[in-house]
Amino acid sequence: IYFKQDIPIHFKNKKIFPISPLPVKNITNRIKQDKKIYPFSFVGHYQKSHTRDDRFELIELISKHFPTSKLIYSHDREHQINDKDLKKILVSTKINLSPSGRIWDSYRHTELVNYGSPILLPKNDSKICGEEWIDLHDCIIYETKFFEGKWKIINTDELIKKLNYVLNDDNLQKSIYDNYRKKVIKEHTQKVRSEYILSIMRK
Numbered sequence: 001i002y003f004k005q006d007i008p009i010h011f012k013n014k015k016i017f018p019i020s021p022l023p024v025k026n027i028t029n030r031i032k033q034d035k036k037i038y039p040f041s042f043v044g045h046y047q048k049s050h051t052r053d054d055r056f057e058l059i060e061l062i063s064k065h066f067p068t069s070k071l072i073y074s075h076d077r078e079h080q081i082n083d084k085d086l087k088k089i090l091v092s093t094k095i096n097l098s099p100s101g102r103i104w105d106s107y108r109h110t111e112l113v114n115y116g117s118p119i120l121l122p123k124n125d126s127k128i129c130g131e132e133w134i135d136l137h138d139c140i141i142y143e144t145k146f147f148e149g150k151w152k153i154i155n156t157d158e159l160i161k162k163l164n165y166v167l168n169d170d171n172l173q174k175s176i177y178d179n180y181r182k183k184v185i186k187e188h189t190q191k192v193r194s195e196y197i198l199s200i201m202r203k
Contacts, residue, residue, distance in 0.1 A: 001017065002015060002016045003016075003197060004018065005018070005019055005022075005105050006020065006103040006104065007126055007127040008126060008127070009125060009126060011127070017200055018126070018129055019129060019193065020105040020124070020126060020129065021105050021106070021110055021129075022105055022106070022110060023188045023189055023190045023193040024110040024114070024184060024189055025189075027181075027184065027185060027189065028114045030116065030181075031116040032116075035092070036091075036092055036093060036094045037092050038070040038093045038094065039068060039069050039093075039094050039095065039167055040062050040066055040069040040071070040093060040095050040096070040097055041069060041071065041089050041090060041092075041093040042059055042062075042071050042072070042096075042097040042099070043070075043072045043073065043079060043081060044073050045073065045074065046073050046074070047075050051101060052099075052144075052151040053150040053151050054122060054151040054152060054153050055099040055100055057152065058120075058142070058153060059071055059073060059097070059099070061159075061160070062097065066163075066167075070089050072089075090115035093115070094167055095119070095120050095163070095173070096108075096118075096120070097119070097120050098112055098119045098120065098121040099121070099122065100122050100144075100151070103126065104122060104124050104125050104126050105126070106121075108121075109121055109188075110188045113181055113184040116177065117173070117177055118140060118166070118173055118176035118180055119139050119140070120140045120141075120142065121139055121140075122141070122142055122143070122144045122153075123141045123142070123144065129187060129188070130186070130187030130188065131183075131187070136162075136166070137179055138176060138179035138180045138182075139176065140163070140176065142155075142159050143155060
């Protein structure tokens with residue numbers, strides 16, 4: 001048997017099992033943050049030869065339509081900041097960005113649960129553990145498509161409308177985050193993923 005991160009959705013093999021998304025190690029107590037000053041934030045790396053193009057496209061799209069967002073990124077890792085400053089940004093953000101990396105999966109998909117805000121992530125194009133992510137229920141989803149050798153975001157106008165809708169509704173943000181937290185606790189901790197792997201091995 002084989003466990004793999006990026007199994008295509010329509011790939012069929014009874015001996016190959018998904019392990020995405022990367023599980024979170026620890027879930028901290030709920031963070032109380034009254035003032036969220038950034039509509040979106042992202043601190044990360046972008047390298048054209050290694051990172052999916054939709055990551056850069058998403059950041060540029062957010063930068064254009066939501067200029068007060070906190071976006072710190074580079075292709076040479078000059079964006080790196082200390083953990084204290086990073087945490088301060090994440091807890092001060094209404095919606096945290098969790099774009100793809102080299103593949104759909106990203107450690108951010110689960111680790112951002114510790115900062116009290118819903119996440120924006122691409123719809124999965126690979127098999128995942130647990131149930132599917134549900135748009136406007138436990139996350140905010142954007143669609144991507146592989147076209148002419150690149151991953152591109154589709155329906156960008158609809159995406160911007162949806163993001164404005166969520167940003168203007170504090171109760172909806174809270175509801176999405178609460179469901180996101182429940183989902184990660186139920187399906188995407190290291191303990192849960194370990195039990196999943198051991199269960200398959202025993203069978």
